[in-house]
Amino acid sequence: MREPVDVRRRQILATVQARGEVKLTDLAGELEVSIITIRRDVEELTRAGKLRRGHGVARSVVPVQRAEPAAEPPGGTVGIVVPERHAYLFETMNGAREVLQAAGVRPALLIAPQAPGTERPIIERALAAGVQGLLLAPRWRSTAAEEGDYDWLAATTADVPAVLMERRPRPGSVLHAMDSVCSDHWYGVHLAVEHLLALGHRRVVLAARDDSPTARAVRAAFAAIAEERSGGERWDVISSAPDAEPDYGPGTPVELAALLRRRGATAAILHGDVDALVLVQQLADAGLKVPQDCSVVAYNDVVAALGHPPLTAVAPPKSEIGRMAAEVLLRRLGHDGRGRTAGGAVAPSRVELLPALAVRGSTQAVTTV
Structure with missing residues (x-):
């Protein structure tokens, strides 16, 4: 699934600022969108004064030091x-x-x-x-x-x-x-669970990816918190998307709506944002309304606010x-x-x-x- 336009334009801006000058064809290939889409994005960023447009290239408005020894920062x-x-x-x-x-x-x-x-x-x-x-x-x-x-x-x-x-x-x-800086994902999952429990939800499902360190940390945190806070209820974990597993083979369909009905669950935590937006649409297709039939908390908060409805989300810093x-x-x-x-x-x-x-x-x- 392609990134939303505002996210894509931030990626374009970051890439051009880092490299100084980038061919539009290279940007289109790296972001997997058409050259027409890239031209439109670059034109909009140029009108906003964030980039400069050249013949077939996008240039940073901030001078970038070149490789000559005298120009090294x-x-x-x-x-x-x-x-x-x-x-x-x-x-x-x-x-x-x-x-x-x-x-x-x-x-x-x-x-x-x-x-x-x-x-x-x-x-x-x-x-x-x-x-x-x-x-x-x-x-x-x-x-x-x-x-x-x-x-x-x-x-x-x-x-x-x-x-x-x-x-x-x-x-x-x-x-x-080795020096490392990361989010406390246990605390992030804790925030989501406590929010749902405070709203009266007692049966919670996690639909999460399993193909990154963040995804594995979210899953581990949910398992630990469920053991303490589930009150004896079964809190299930499923994959959030067919491609959410570490291997690159074909995945199995996600059946969140069926699981919610089978378990009588009224809330779900969905990781990450794009998968969460897709799953909310699947719930609607299955006749489950968000939040009336199922409360949803997304994890990542990159594009969660763009959902319909806008998704409550855990926002790592x-x-x-x-x-x-x-x-x-x-x-x-x-x-x-x-x-x-x-x-x-x-x-x-x-x-x-x-x-x-x-x-x-x-x-x-x-x-x-």
Whole structure:
């Protein structure tokens, strides 16, 4: 499913600002939309004064330092590695970009394709090109893929400052002491559950992805909280979309409406936003109204507010994650955040930031007959 127009335009703006100049055909290929759509988006961003349009290219309105030694920014260059077509992490990347640029450091956006193992050559090329540090959000579709990256990532970043964003390596692993900044997803799920319980809901279903570290953290948190707060009721977990599993094979249809009816559940937590919007439409097709028949809380809050009705959503601090990660990296690089060098060793950090809950029109109190 393609990204909404405002999300896509933020991705275009971030990509052009990171690279300085990008061909429109390249943007169309990376975002998987038509060249006509890209031209329309770039024209709108140009009218808003956010980009400059050239012949077949989009240019940043902010001058970008080039590779000549004399043009290198005073703080050098930091690589930001994020998966392609990931609106959540693009918001995180933008938060990091603001902090880095304010410190005189050039952010270089490095987008990893969806195929497994694509981060490794990208990171190795960036290090060979002389980046001074890395902000990393590996895709890690499965626990096995994550564990399989630990040794090489530890070895590759042994002499280069690196910070993980929205990723928390397994305790006791070789990456345990690697700097990381992520959301407290247990707290995010806790907010959603407590909101639904306060509205009188006692049977809750989680429809969630299982193909990212965030998805696995949400599932684990729901299981732990259900054990404590379900009051003996069965709280089920299903996949939120046919492609939500770690493998790339064909998925099974999501039967949320049937499960809600079978369990007598009156509320659902849906991860992530785009899947949540699709599932709400499926509930409507099955004759279940939101929130009258089923209250819905989305998890991520990237596009949840655009739903009909607008979806109540858990909002991890996406931009703040990026800003904090950049600040940790700058301290590791010896910057004080204003482009100056600061002395002293920096202890490794594992930072967690708390999500918030945005209450909208998709949740209401249980109606008793």
